[in-house]
Amino acid sequence: MSEAALRIALVGNPNCGKTALFNRLTGSRQKVANYAGVTVERKEGRFAAPSGRHIQVLDLPGAYSLAATSPDEAVTRDVCLGRFEGEARPDLLVCVVDATNLRLHLRFVLELQRLGLPMLLTLNMCDAAERRGIRIDVAKLQEGLGIPVVQTVAVRRNGAEALVKQLDGQMPPLPAPLPEGADLHAEVSRLLSSAVSVPERTARIDDAIDRVVLHPVFGLAILTVLMFTIFQAVFSWAGPIMDSIDVGAAWLGGALGEAMPEGLLKSLVVDGIVAGLGGVIIFLPQILILFLFILLLEESGYLPRAAFLLDRMMVGAGLTGRSFIPLLSSFACAIPGVMAARTIQDPRDRLATILVAPLMTCSARLPVYALLIAAFIPEQSVGIFNLQGLVLFGLYAAGILSALIVAYVMKWLRRDHSEHSLLLELPSYRLPNPADIAIGLWERASIFLKRVGTLILALSILLWFLSTFPAPPAGATGAAIDYSLAGMIGKWMQPFFAPIGFNWQICIALIPGLAAREVAVSALGTVYALSATVEDPGTTLMPIIASQWSLATALSLLAWYVYAPQCLATLATIRREGGGWRVMAIATGYLFALAYLASFITYQVTLALTS
Amino acid sequence: MTLSELPRNTPAVVVGVQDVSAGDPIAVRLRELGFVAGEPVRVTAQGPAGREPLLVQIGYTRFALRRAEAARVSVKLAEAQA
Numbered sequence: 221m222s223e224a225a226l227r228i229a230l231v232g233n234p235n236c237g238k239t240a241l242f243n244r245l246t247g248s249r250q251k252v253a254n255y256a257g258v259t260v261e262r263k264e265g266r267f268a269a270p271s272g273r274h275i276q277v278l279d280l281p282g283a284y285s286l287a288a289t290s291p292d293e294a295v296t297r298d299v300c301l302g303r304f305e306g307e308a309r310p311d312l313l314v315c316v317v318d319a320t321n322l323r324l325h326l327r328f329v330l331e332l333q334r335l336g337l338p339m340l341l342t343l344n345m346c347d348a349a350e351r352r353g354i355r356i357d358v359a360k361l362q363e364g365l366g367i368p369v370v371q372t373v374a375v376r377r378n379g380a381e382a383l384v385k386q387l388d389g390q391m392p393p394l395p396a397p398l399p400e401g402a403d404l405h406a407e408v409s410r411l412l413s414s415a416v417s418v419p420e421r422t423a424r425i426d427d428a429i430d431r432v433v434l435h436p437v438f439g440l441a442i443l444t445v446l447m448f449t450i451f452q453a454v455f456s457w458a459g460p461i462m463d464s465i466d467v468g469a470a471w472l473g474g475a476l477g478e479a480m481p482e483g484l485l486k487s488l489v490v491d492g493i494v495a496g497l498g499g500v501i502i503f504l505p506q507i508l509i510l511f512l513f514i515l516l517l518e519e520s521g522y523l524p525r526a527a528f529l530l531d532r533m534m535v536g537a538g539l540t541g542r543s544f545i546p547l548l549s550s551f552a553c554a555i556p557g558v559m560a561a562r563t564i565q566d567p568r569d570r571l572a573t574i575l576v577a578p579l580m581t582c583s584a585r586l587p588v589y590a591l592l593i594a595a596f597i598p599e600q601s602v603g604i605f606n607l608q609g610l611v612l613f614g615l616y617a618a619g620i621l622s623a624l625i626v627a628y629v630m631k632w633l634r635r636d637h638s639e640h641s642l643l644l645e646l647p648s649y650r651l652p653n654p655a656d657i658a659i660g661l662w663e664r665a666s667i668f669l670k671r672v673g674t675l676i677l678a679l680s681i682l683l684w685f686l687s688t689f690p691a692p693p694a695g696a697t698g699a700a701i702d703y704s705l706a707g708m709i710g711k712w713m714q715p716f717f718a719p720i721g722f723n724w725q726i727c728i729a730l731i732p733g734l735a736a737r738e739v740a741v742s743a744l745g746t747v748y749a750l751s752a753t754v755e756d757p758g759t760t761l762m763p764i765i766a767s768q769w770s771l772a773t774a775l776s777l778l779a780w781y782v783y784a785p786q787c788l789a790t791l792a793t794i795r796r797e798g799g800g801w802r803v804m805a806i807a808t809g810y811l812f813a814l815a816y817l818a819s820f821i822t823y824q825v826t827l828a829l830t831s
Numbered sequence: 832m833t834l835s836e837l838p839r840n841t842p843a844v845v846v847g848v849q850d851v852s853a854g855d856p857i858a859v860r861l862r863e864l865g866f867v868a869g870e871p872v873r874v875t876a877q878g879p880a881g882r883e884p885l886l887v888q889i890g891y892t893r894f895a896l897r898r899a900e901a902a903r904v905s906v907k908l909a910e911a912q913a
Contacts, residue, residue, distance in 0.1 A: 284860070284863055284864060285860070285863045287859065287860075287863070289856060289860060320891060321890075321891050321892055322891070323865060323890035323891050323892070324864065324865055324890050324891065324892045327863065327865070405862075405865065405867045418891070421871075421888070421890070421891050422888060422891070422893075426893075427875070430875070430876060430886070430893075431876075434876045434886060436877075436878075436879035437879075439879065440879055524895070527895070528878060528884060528886065528895045529878065529879060531878055531883070531884050531895065531897070532878050532879070532880035532881050532883045532884070533880055535897075541884070541895070639857070639899050640897075641857045641860075641897070641900055642884055642895055642896060642897045642900065643857070643860060643861070643864070643894060643895075643896060643900060644884075644894065644895040645892060645893070645894055645895075646886065646893040646894065646895060647893075
């Protein structure tokens with residue numbers, strides 16, 4: 221009989237290298253989910269110690285104190301206290317501290333000692349401390365704290381050996397807490413003066429980099445170049461990979477089409493599943509490249525610097541410098557963006573960030589943009605720029621500008637002159653660790669592929685079904701889809717969307733687009749594929765729409781997608797994160813109104829100019 | 832004087848953090864982060880617009896504070912080292 225697994229929780233300040241340690245301990249054996257009821261990410265993993273003992277590791281969100289000021293910190297507090305419903309209290313706390321930042325981190329350790337849980341201390345990033353000449357007398361620190369102290373270098377192979385050995389041995393005794401009301405800071409100072417010698421308070425390299433990176437002029441220039449490079453990379457690097465996925469999907473569809481007998485099943489597999497899923501998986505490279513950059517910037521410590529540079533400007537628009545990270549993630553997908561907003565402590569700033577996050581052009585909108593731009597915008601140069609590229613840039617800029625305006629209007633409506641806090645730590649610069657980046661990317665890829673395999677697969681099948689049944693009556697002359705349920709729904713919706721120039725095919729595509737925006741393109745593909753009649757056999761989507769839609773309709777659809785209110789997953793995340801149906805209703809309402817208004821203006825103006 | 836008035840790169844020592852309201856959560860958090868009497872403190876950079884936020888070195892850590900936050904922290908100039 222095997223004994224029950226030892227449940228440990230990693231707990232520590234933000235930027236103590238906790239997640240790197242978690243990765244080092246558990247490798248790829250991790251499960252990422254959410255805590256019940258809140259969208260704080262819950263990371264759990266397991267490993268076996270050399271003795272064969274199973275150890276289950278929970279990576280708690282970083283916190284400065286048990287007096288929580290954000291949902292993240294509240295989760296850490298509640299799990300440590302054993303108050304979090306559905307989450308067993310850990311058997312042992314592993315406090316992780318950055319060996320170069322003990323003045324701050326040890327205070328939290330002393331606070332945690334009051335919890336009455338067995339605990340041990342991990343001095344992480346010992347290599348960095350050594351390089352800076354920081355000397356720590358582990359025996360003295362251990363004596364002073366009354367808990368076992370081990371040293372780790374989470375980014376080094378075998379860097380967590382001492383910790384594993386400690387976990388494999390005797391359970392440490394309960395720590396003796398300091399009396400209530402004791403001055404924790406004074407106690408930290410006492411510990412530091414007896415056990416630690418620090419030649420310099422800061423790393424010279426950090427000071428030198430910050431002098432350039434936070435410089436009022438150079439700093440902003442570097443940030444601009446960096447952002448520009450990221451977007452260039454997302455579009456140009458991903459191109460070849462996306463092309464090959466496209467070719468692969470077309471080949472698979474063709475091969476399956478030839479191998480399968482004519483009939484409904486073939487239509488389902490080729491038109492429904494392969495065309496539908498292929499149209500979505502194609503965006504995986506772009507999502508991964510964007511997240512690669514975000515992870516690199518995050519790991520290196522640059523992102524808080526960007527927040528520092530932009531804070532004043534974002535405050536002017538009713539946001540905060542901290543909004544930068546959630547909004548940048550929203551360019552990949554609004555869902556992780558909205559979730560990243562939980563690191564904003566101020567509830568009003570968090571709400572404003574959540575509400576405007578969907579205005580950042582997520583990668584799921586790219587297929588729509590790419591399709592319409594290729595079909596309608598001539599490929600010509602304007603000065604040194606390419607017109608198609610300029611239009612794409614304009615669509616992104618329209619989203620950002622709208623977000624600033626919306627945030628500003630919300631600030632004005634609230635008539636809120638009370639204080640919002642920033643209090644942002646700028647951690648030391650670090651070289652990103654490739655293994656941690658790889659694990660982060662793998663997480664993103666698996667979340668996306670899971671979505672493709674479940675939700676999007678189901679929708680593709682559903683849409684095929686709606687577009688195929690009921691079958692046309694005998695002797696029908698039009699395309700089969702005209703007689704189907706989808707055709708009926710599309711024609712029923714069409715009058716409402718006529719003022720903005722949408723035809724019934726677009727109306728149909730908007731429905732599955734509710735579940736995932738990117739499906740709108742594959743839905744158009746399916747709809748037009750099934751619309752093909754004998755006289756007009758459908759080829760690929762682009763030439764069809766280029767010949768059948770007016771320029772006004774195409775531009776109107778582009779404008780619609782800048783606001784694109786139809787993403788149920790984002791709206792559901794907003795409801796959970798923003799705290800209720802009301803916030804979700806506001807988000808849905810304002811996005812829909814803006815989308816309709818922008819499309820209406822675009823359509824009518826273009827119509828007037830082109831007729 | 833307050834931390835928000837402290838010129839850049841001037842060594843100073845924290846005197847205390849004032850609550851602007853009862854149980855001011857920002858003041859509580861500032862104290863937790865190490866803004867306590869006797870700690871050496873220094874402003875090392877300022878944001879590009881409106882000289883805000885301030886980059887403050889406290890303990891071994893750097894924090895970005897807005898002026899209103901920094902105004903809660905009273906400081907005195909560090910005595911010149913011999």
